Amino acid sequence: MDLRDGRMLIKLLEVLSGERLPKPTKGRMRIHCLENVDKALQFLKEQRVHLENMGSHDIVDGNHRLTLGLIWTIILRFQIQDISVETEDNKEKKSAKDALLLWCQMKTAGYPNVNIHNFTTSWRDGMAFNALIHKHRPDLIDFDKLKKSNAHYNLQNAFNLAEQHLGLTKLLDPEDISVDHPDEKSIITYVVTYYHYFSKMKALKVEGKRIGKVLDNAIETEKMIEKYESLASDLLEWIEQTIIILNNRKFANSLVGVQQQLQAFNTYRTVEKPPKFTEKGNLEVLLFTIQSKMRANNQKVYTPREGKLISDINKAWERLEKAEHERELALRTELIRQEKLEQLARRFDRKAAMRETWLSENQRLVSQDNFGFDLQAVEAATKKHEAIETDIAAYEERVQAVVAVAKELEAESYHDIKRITARKDNVIRLWEYLLELLKARRQRLEMNLGLQRVFQEMLYIMDWMDEMKMLLLSQDYGKHLLGVEDLLQKHALVEADISIQADRVRNVNRNAQKFASDTEDYKPCDPQIIKDRVAHLEFCYQELNQLAAERRARLEESRRLWKFFWEMAEEEGWIREKEQILSSEDYGKDLTGSLRLLSQHKAFEDEMTGRAAHLQQTIKQGEELVADNHFGADKIKERIKDIQVRRTCAAVTHDTIESPPATSTSSSVDVGHDEFSTQALVKKHKDVAEEIGSYRPVIDALHEQSRTLPPEKANSEEVQSRLAGIEERYKEVAELTRLRKQALQDALALYKMMSEADACEVWIDEKEQWLNSMDIPEKLEDLEVVQHRFESLEPEMNSQASRVAVVNQVARQLIHSGHPSEKEIKAQQDKLNTRWSQFRDLVDQKKESLNSALGVQNYHLECNETKSWIKEKTKVIESTQELGNDLAGVMALQRKLTGMERDLVAIQDKLSDLGKEAERLGSEHPEQSEAIKGRLAEITGVWDEMKDTLKNREESLGEASKLQQFLRDLDDFQSWLSRTQTVIASEDMPNTLAEAEKLLAQHEGIKNEIRNYEEDYQKMRDMGEMVTQGQTDAQYMFLRQRLQALDTGWNELHKMWENRQNLLSQSHAYQLFLRDTKQAEAFLNNQEYVLAHTEMPTTLEGAEAAIKKQEDFMTTMDANEEKIGAVVDTGRRLVADDNINAERIQEKVDSIDQRHKKNRAAASDLLTRLKDNRDLQKFLQDCQELSLWINEKMLTAQDMSYDEARNLHSKWLKHQAFMAELQSNKEWLDKINKDGQTLMAEKPDTEAMVKEKLASLQTMWDELESTTQTKAKCLFDANKAELFTQSCADLDKWLGGLEAQLQSDDYGKDLTSVNILLKKQQILESQVDVRQKEVEELQKQSQALSQEGKGSEEVDGQRVTVERKFQTLQEPLKKRRDHLMASREIHQFNRDVEDEILWVEERMPLATSTDHGHNLQTVQLLIKKNQTLQKEIQGHQPRYDDIFERSQHVLREDSPTTELIRQRLADLQSLWEQIKKETEKRHTRLSEAHEAQQYYFDAAEAEAWMSEQELYMMSEEKAKDEQSSVAMLKKHQILEQAVEDYADTVHQLSSTSRGLVAAGHPDSERIGMRQSQVDKLYAGLKDLSEERRGKLDERFRLFQLNREVDDLEQWIAEREVVAGSHELGQDYEHVTMLQERFREFARDTGNIGQERVDGVNKLADELINTGHGDAATIAEWKDGLNEAWADLLELIDTRTQILAASYELHKFYHDAKEILNRILDKHKKLPEELGRDQNTVETLQRMHTTFEHDIQALGTQVRQLQEDAVRLQSAYAGDKADDIQKREGEVLEAWKNLLEAAEGRRAKLVDTGDKFRFFSMVRDLMLWMEDVIRLIEAQEKPRDVSSVELLMNNHQGIKAEIDARNDSFTACIELGKALLARKHYASEEIKEKLLQLTDKRKDMIDKWEDRWEWLRLVLEVHQFSRDAGVAEAWLLGQEPYLSSREMGQSVDEVEKLIKRHEAFEKSAATWEERFAALERLTTMELLEVRRRQEEEEKKRQPPAEAQPADAAAQR
Secondary structure (H helix, E strand, O other), X not given: OOOOOOHHHHHHHHHHHOOOOOOOOOOOOHHHHHHHHHHHHHHHHHOOOOOOOOOHHHHHOOOHHHHHHHHHHHHHHHHHOOOEEEOOOOOOEEEHHHHHHHHHHHHOOOOOOOOOOOOOHHHOOOHHHHHHHHHHOOOOOOHHHOOOOOHHHHHHHHHHHHHHOOOOOOOOOHHHHOOOOOOHHHHHHHHHHHHHHHHHOOOOOOOOOOHHHHHHHHHHHHHHHHHHHHHHHHHHHHHHHHHHHHOOOOOOOOHHHHHHHHHHHHHHHHHXXXXXXXXXXXXXXXXXXXXXXXXXXXXXXXXXXXXXXXHHHHHHHHHHHHHHHXXXXXXXXXXXXXXXXXXXXXXXXXXXXXXXHHHHHHHHHHOOOOOOOOHHHHHHHHHHHHHHHHHHHHHHHHHHHHHHHHHHHHHOOOOOHHHHHHHHHHHHHHHHHHHHXXXXXXXXXXXXXXXXXXXXXXXXXXXXXHHHHHHHOOOOOOOOHHHHHHHHHHHHHHHHHHHHHHHHHHHHHHHHHHHOOOOOOOOOOOHHHHHHXXXXXXXHHHHHHXXXXXXXXXXXXXXXXXXXXXXXXXXXXXXXXXHHHHOOOOOOOOHHHHHHHHHHHHHHHHHHHHHHHHHHHHHHHHHHHHHOOOOOHHHHHHHHHHHHHHHHOOOOOOOOOOOOOOOOOOOOOOOOOOHHHHHHHHHHHHHHHHHHHHHHHHHHHHHHHXXXXXXXXXXXXXXXXXXXXXXXXHHHHHHHHHHHHHHHHHHHHHHHHHHHHHHHHHHHHHHHHHHHHOOOOOOHHHHHHHHHHHHHHHHHHHHHHHHHHHHHHHHHHHHHOOOOOHHHHHHHHHHHHHHHHHHHHHHHHHHHHHHHHHHHHHHHHHHHHHHHHHHHHHHHHHHHHHHOOOHHHHHHHHHHOOOHHHHHHHHHHHHHHHHHHHHHHHHHOHHHHHHHHHHHHHHHHHHHHHHHHHHHHHHHHOOHHHHHHHHHHHHHHHHHHHHHHXXXXXXXXXXOHHHHHHHHHHHHHHHHHHHHHHHHHXXXXXXXXXXXXXXXXXXXHHHHHHHHHHHHHHHHHHHHHHHHHHHHHHHHHHHHHHHHHHHHHHHHHHHHHHHHOOOOOOOXXXXXXXXXHHHHHHHHHHXXXXXXXXXXXXXXXXXXXXXXXXXXXXXXXXXXXHHHHHHHHHHHHHHHHHHHHHHHHHHHHHHHHHHHHHHHHHHHHOOOOOOOOOOHHHHHHHHHHHHHHHHHHHHHHHHHHHHXXXXXXXXXXXXXXXHHHHHHHHHHHHHHHHHHHHHHHHHHHHOHHHHHHHHHHHHHHHHHHHHHHHOOOOOOOOHHHHHHXXXXXXXXHHHHHHHHHHHHHHHHHHHHHHHHOOOOHHHHHHHHHHHHHHHHOHHHHHHHHHHHHHHHHHHHHHHHHHHHHHHHHHHHHHHOOOOOOOOHHHHHHHHHHHHHHHHHHHHHHHHHHHHHHHHXXXXXXOOOOHHHHHHHHXXXXXXXXXXXXXXXXXXXXXXXXXHHHHHHHHHHHHHHHHHHXXXXXXXXXXXXXXXXXXXXXXXXXXXXXXXXXXXXXHHHHHHHHHHHHHOOOOOHHHHHXXXXXHHHHHHHHHHHHHHHHHHHHHHHHHHHHHHHXXXXXHHHHHHHHHHOOOOOOOXXXXXXXXXXXXXXXXXXXXXXXXXXXXXXXXXXXXXXXXOOOOHHHHHHHHHHHHHHHHHHHHHHXXXXXXXXXXXXXXXXXXXXXXXXXXXXXXXXXXXXXXXXXXXXXXXXXHHHHHHHHHHHHHHHHHHHHHHHHHHHHHHOOOHHHXXXXXXXXXXXXXXXXXXXXXXXXXXXXXXXXHHHHHHHHHHHHHHHHHHHHHHHHOOOOOOOHHHHHHHHHHHHHHHHHHHHOHHHHHHHHHHHHHHHHOOOOOHHHHHHHHHHHHHHHHHHHHHHHHHXXXXXXXXXXXXXXHHHHHHHHHHHXXXXXXXXXXXXXXXXXXXXXXXXXXXXXXXXXXHHHHHHHHHOOOHHHHHHHHHHHHHHHHHHOOHHHHHHHHHHHHO
C-alpha cells in the first residue's frame, strides 16, 4: 500500500476513525501529494495525536521509518488507545498497551503453560493465542492436547482457527512469532483484533433455554411489566402533583414565610426528591431489564403505552425540573422582593420617625406666639415664620417621599401594610395639623405685623416731621437766585409732601382705629395706647403746617433779592460783552467790512436802546427793595451804582469804515467759558472755516481776471500789490482759522476734563458731607448697619476711581500736547487728586474708626459673655457647698465638678485673650481706655472671686480629692466587674458546634481580661484599706462594705468563670457528639432504607445478585460499625462524666445502639432469607427444567402414529432408546426429590411449595412411565414376529459393533481421554446390561411366539446365535476394562506430576511477585502471605515426597512414557527448589518494602495532621465582634506557630527519605516524590494559614468598619441637630451672620464628613471588591451610612437654601429700601431752573449730565433689584410674593419717576438750548442779512466797464456768500421747523422769528437780483460806450490812411501799399461785425423803447380800458 500520494492515508483514517475527512486533491504532482498528506496530518493533530519530528514531506519522500511510525501511531490511536480495563482490587484504570496486557492476563489466567507478561516472548509458543480462543470458544480447540514445545503447530492452529471461525484476518505467520524477539507492535496489532472481536461477541449459551424457561420468563416479564406500569403511574402522578405544587406562585407575604417556603423547597430537593429520582432510575433499569429479557427470548419487545414511556417520564421529569427551577427562581425573586420590602419598610420607619419628630417639633414651634413688641421684632418673627413656611413647604417633598414609600409598599402588598398605612396617615395628619397651625399663626402674625407697621408708619411720620421741622427751621435762604429757586422748589416739594402726608396721616389714624375697636377678636395691643398715639400724631402735623407757611414767606423775600442780583449780573455781563466789541480797533479794511461793522453797530445801538428800559425797571425794583429795608439793601445800592457807571462809560462812536474785518472771527480769542459754549463755538468756527474755504475760488477768479487785463494794467503795481495783499490776507485768515480750531479743541478738552473733575468733586463733596456728618454709633446693631453702608460705598469708590483716572489721563495728554492752560489743568488735576486722596484717607479713617468701634463693641460683648460664663461656673461651685464633706457629698461633688477643670482652663485662655485685646483697644481708643480697662477689671474681679470660691471649696474638701479618685476607680472597676459577671452569667447555650467553639473562644478571652484586671484589683484593695483604716463614719463603713462586696464579686467571678467554662466544655462535647450522631444516624437511615426496600428476587440470577449485593452491603456495615461504635462509646463516656445533657445523650446512644443492633440482625436475617430464596429458586429452576423435559418427552411418548409396518421397527428401536433415556434420567428426579427433602428439612417454611412441586413432578413422571410402558406394549403387540426378528438382527448388529470396539488398541493418550474411554466402557457395560435384558426379552418373545404357534427353528437359531455371541464378548469386555484402568493409573500419575508442577507454577508468581504492597498494612499482609506460602511449601512437602515414591512404582513398570515421566519429575524438582529460593528473596524484598511503607505511614500521619490543620484553616467560623476577632487572630497565631514548629517533623521525614534514597531503595523515586508531596502539602498548609489570616484580617477590618460606621453615624446625627435648626435671622445683618456661620459649618462638615465617608466607603469598597463574605452586610452598612450622609447633606443643602432664600429676601428688602431712599434723594435734588440764556442752559446741561452719570450706577442697582424680584417672586407665593412685588413696584415707580423727571428735564434743557441756539442763529443771520443788504445798497456807481465788472465780481462774491450761508439758513429753518414740529413751549416766538428770517432772506435775495440786473444793464451800456469809443478811435485812426493819396513810388512800395490795403480791408471786414453789433439796441434802449411804446399805448387806450391795465401793471 503506497501512502505517498496521501489518498490511501486519508481513506485509512476515514475507515479507522469513522469520520469524514476533506476530499483529497486530484493530481499526481508533488504539491498535490503534500496537500493530501497535510490534510491527514492536520486531522491527526485535531484528534490530539502527537507526531514527533514528522512532516508531510517525509511521507511523500517515502521515509519508511517515519511512514511505519505513522501507521503505528494511527493503529495505537484508533485501535489500541480506547482499550481500558478496570481491576477489582484497586479499581485503577489502565489504558492502551497496559490495559490490553491486563486483559490478556485476565483471560488466560489458569491456563497451563500460559504466562503473559509482555507482547514479545510471552506469545512465541502460541499457547497464549490458543488460550484466548479456548477461553471464548472452547468448542474450537482441545487445549489439553496442545504442547508448549510444538510452537509452530500452536501458532498455525490459532491463526487458522481465528481466520476460519472468527473471521479475523491472518496478519501474522508462525515464522513471524517463533523468533527470539518477536515484533511487539505486530503482536499488539494482531491481539487487538482478538480483543475487538471477543469484546463485541455475545456470549451465547451452548444449551438454549427450553420452552418452560421461556414461559417462566414470559410470566416474570408480565409481572415486571405490571410493576413497571404501576410504578410509572405512581411516579407520573407524583410528578404531576408536585408540578402543580411547584407551579403555585401564591407565596407567603412576609420575609419569614418566604424563607420558610424556601427551606421547605430545599427539604423537598434533599429529602423528597432523591428517592423519586432513584425510583425513576429503577424504572429505567426495570424497563431495560424487561426489554433485554424479551429480546433474549426473541419476543416482541415491550413498549409502554403512550404516556408511560421512559421518554414521557423523562419529559415529565424535565417539566418537574423546569417547574422546580422556576419555583426556585420565583422563590429567590420573591425573597429578594421581600428583603427589599423589609429594607424599604425599615427606611419608611426611619424616615417616618424623622418626619414625625420634625413635625412635632415644628408644631411646638408654630404654636408659640413670641412675636415681639416692635416692628423689627415682628418683622423678624415674620421672616422667621416665612422661613418656617419655606422650610415646611420644602419639607413637603420629604413628607411626600414618605407617602410615596408607603404607596410603593402598598403597591407591592407588604405584609405589614396596616401598620405602614397607619403611620403614613399619622404623618399626613401631623402634616395637615402643622399646616393649620401655620395658617393660624400667619393670621395672628399678620395682625401684629399690620399694627406694628401702623406704629412704625407713625414713627416714620414723626421722624419725617422732625426732619421737616429741622428743614423748615433752617436759616439757609439761598446764596444766589438758582439756590433760592432751588430752595423754593424744594420747599414746594416739602409743602406738597406735607399736603400728601395729610392723607397719609389720615390713613394711618384710620388704620390704627381698626385695631382699637372694641370687638372680642384677637387684640395685638391695648386700644388706649393706639388712641394716644393717634392724638399725638395730629398735633405734630398741625405744628408742621404752621412752620411751612412761615418759611415760604422768608424764601419769597430772598428770591426777590437774588432775582435783582441776577438781572443786574446779566446786564453787567451784556455790558462787558459789548464793551469788548466796542473796544475793538477793527474798523473794516474795505467797503463791505465797514458797511457790515456799521450795520452791527447800528444793531447794537438798537439793542442798547431796547435794553435801557429793562435796566431801568430792574434798578427801580432794587430801589423798592432798598425802600422796604431789605436785609441786602447795601449790596443793592452798590450794585446799582456799579451798573450805572459801566453804562455811561460805553463808547458808541466809530470812524469811517474802509474795509471789511476779514480776520475778526478767525482771530477771536473767545474760546467759550464752558463745554457747551465751546461746542457752540466749534460749530460756529466750522461754519467760518467753510466760509473761508469758499473764498478760495473767488481769489482764484481775481487772479484769472487780472490775467485778462491789458498787460500794462495787469502788471501794474496797484493790481499786483492788491492781489498779493489779498493772497497774504487769505493765508493769514486760513492760518488763524487753523489756530483757532486747535484752540477750540484744546478748550473743549479742557472743559470736558474740568466737567469730569467737577462731577468727581461734586460726588466727593456729597460723600464727604455724609462721612463728616456721620457719627460712629455706639450700638452694635447700628455699627453693623453703618458697616453695610461702607460695604456698598466700596463699588461706588471703585467707579469714581476710574473716573479720576480718566481725568488724570486727559490732563496728562493736554499737558503733553502743550495746552496753553497747562497750569490751570495741572492745578485742577492736583486739586482733584488731592481731594481724592483726602477722601480716601477720610474713608479709611472712618472705616478704621468703624472697625475700631466694632472691635470695642465686640470686646464688650465678649466681656459680657465671659462674665456670664464665669458667674455660671461660680454658681456651679457654690451649689456644691450644700453637699458637705461626707462621702455622699464627695460623691455628689464628683458628679458636679466633672468638667470644671477643662472649663477653667478655657476661661483662663479667654481672659488672656481679653487682656491682650483690652491693651490694643486702649491704645487705639484712649478716650475709652478707662471703660475698657474697667470692664476687664470687672471680669478679673469676678474671675478672682470664682477662684477664691473654688480654692475655699478645695480646702474645705481636704482629702476628698484622693477619695474622689479612688471612688471613680472603684466605680469603674465595679462597673467592669458587673458587666463581666453579666457576660459570664449569660445563659446562652450553643445550638451548633460553631457556636460552641465561638463561645469557648469568647470565654477564654474573658479569662485573659480577668488576668489583666488582677493588678488593678490589688491596687484597689490596698487603696481601700488605706482609706477606710481607722474610720468609723457610716459612709466609710458603707465603703468598707463595698470593698467586701468587691472581694466577694471578684471571687464569685472566678467561680462563675470556672462553672461557665465547665458548662461550655460540656456543651462543646455535646455538640461534637451531636455532629457524630448525625453522621451515625445518616448511616443508620441509609441502612434502614436499604433493608426496608430489598425485595426477594424471583429468579436464580436475581437471587445470586441480591446475595452479592447484600454481602457488599454488610461489608459496608462492617466498615461503618467502628464509627457507630465510637459514637456510642463517646456518648456513654459523656453520660459517665455527668454531662449536662446526659439524658439526651443516653437517649441518642440507646437509640443508635438499638438501631445498629436491629440493622445488624435485620441484615443477617435478610442475608439468610436471600440464601434460602436462592436455594428455593435453584430448586424451582431444577423442577421447572425437569417439568419441561417431562412435558417434552410426554409428547414423544404420546405419539401413537405406528400404523405403517415399514417403520414400526425403527419406532420400536426409538422407543427402546426412549425408555433407556427415561431410565438414565430417573436419577435426575431422584436428585430433585433428595434436594427437595433436604430443603424441607432445613427450611420448613418452604415445605408446602416444595411438596407441591415434588408431587407434581412425581405425578408427571409416573404418567410419563405409564404412557411409555403402554406405548411399548402397543408397539410390541402390533407385530411381534417381525419385531422379534428385527430385534435379533439389531442385537446381532450391535454385538458386531461392540466386538469391533473391544478390539481397539486405544487406551487413551492422557488422563482425560482415558477417563472418557472409561466412561465409554461404563456405557458399554451398561448397554451390555440393557442388552442382557433384551436377550432375556428375546427369550420371552421366542417363548411367546412358540406358544402362539409362530415360532420356528430359524427364530430359535437367531436367538441362540445372538445369545452365544453375547456370552463370547463378556471376556474381552473385562480385559479392556483392566487395560484402561492401568492406563488411567499411569496418566493419573502424570496428572499429579503436572498438578504439582502447576501448583508450583501457580505459587511461583506469588513468590516472584514484584507487588510489595501499597501501604504498611498491605506490606505486613504480604509478609504474612509470604510466610504462609513458605508454610504451604513446607506443608506440601509430603505430597511432593509421595509423588517421588509413587514414581518408583511407575518407573518400574515397562512403559513407553518412562523417559517423559523422568523428565517431568526433573522439572518438578527444579521448580520446587526455585520456589523455595524465590520465597526467601521475596521475604528480603518485602522487608525493604516494609521500611518504605513505614516511611509512607509516617508521611501519611504527617499529611493527616496537616490535613486536619487544613480543615481548621478552611473553617468558616467567623467572629461575632471585634473582641472575638482579635481573639481568633491570637488563636490563629498560635496555630501558625504550631505549623512552624511542625517543620521539624517534616525535616525528620525528609532525612528518612534521603537515607532510603541513599541506601538505594527500589522505591527511591517514589519516596522522593512522596517527600516532595509532603513538602508541597506543608507549603500548602502555610499558604492556607496565610489565607486564613487574610480572612481573619478581613473580619477584623469588617468590625473596624462597623465601629467607623457607628462613630460616623453618631457624628452625622449630632450634625443633623445643627443642620435642622429653624433659626433664619431677623434682619439682613442677622441672616448674613447666620449664613456665614452656617457656611463655615457646612464647609467643615463637608470637608471632614466627606473625607470620613469617603474613607469608610473606600474601606467598604475594598472589602466588597476583595470578595468579602459579608459583602451584602457591608453594602447595607455602606448604603445606610451614605443615606444618612445624604440626609445630612440634604438637611445642610435645605438649610443653606433656606438661609440663602432668607438672605436674598432680606437683602432684597434692604436693597429696595436703600435704593428707594437714594432715588427719592436724587429726585429731590433735581432742580427746575431752565436757564436765562445759552450759557446758563449749557451750565445746567452740564450739571444734568453729571447728575445722569450719578444715577447710572443707581440704574444698575435697580435692574439688579428687578432681577432679584423676578427670581424671588418665582420662589415665593402669596403675601410674600405680593410684598416683594410691592417693594419692587415702589422702587420701580420711584425710579421711573426719577428717570422721567431726568429725561423731562433733559428734554426741557435741550429744548431751551435749541431755542436759544435758534434765536442766536436767527439773530446772527438777521444781522448778516442786514449787513449784506446794506452792502448791496451801499455800492458806488461804476464809471467804466472795469469798475462795472469789479462791482459785478463783488456782487457775485456777495452771491457766493449768500449761497455759502444757504446751509446755515437751511439748518436754522430746519431747526425751527423741528422745534415747531415737536410743539416747543416757545412755538409762537419761534414761528415769528422763522417768518422774520424767511422774509428777510427773500428781501435780501430780491435786492441782490435787482442789483445784479442793474449791474448787467450798466455793464452793457459801458461796454457799448467802450466799443463805440474804440470804433470811433479806429475810424479816426483809419481816416488818415484812407484820405492819403500816396500810391507808391515803386513796385515794392506799391506792393507794400497793396498789402497794407489788403490788411485794412481785412481789418475793415473784421470791424464790420463790430459796427453791426454797435448798431444793435442795448437792453436799456430796448427797455426804454418798450416803456415808450407802453406809454403810447396807454395814451391811445380809452380810460375804461386803462384801469385794468394799470391794475395789471400794478400786479
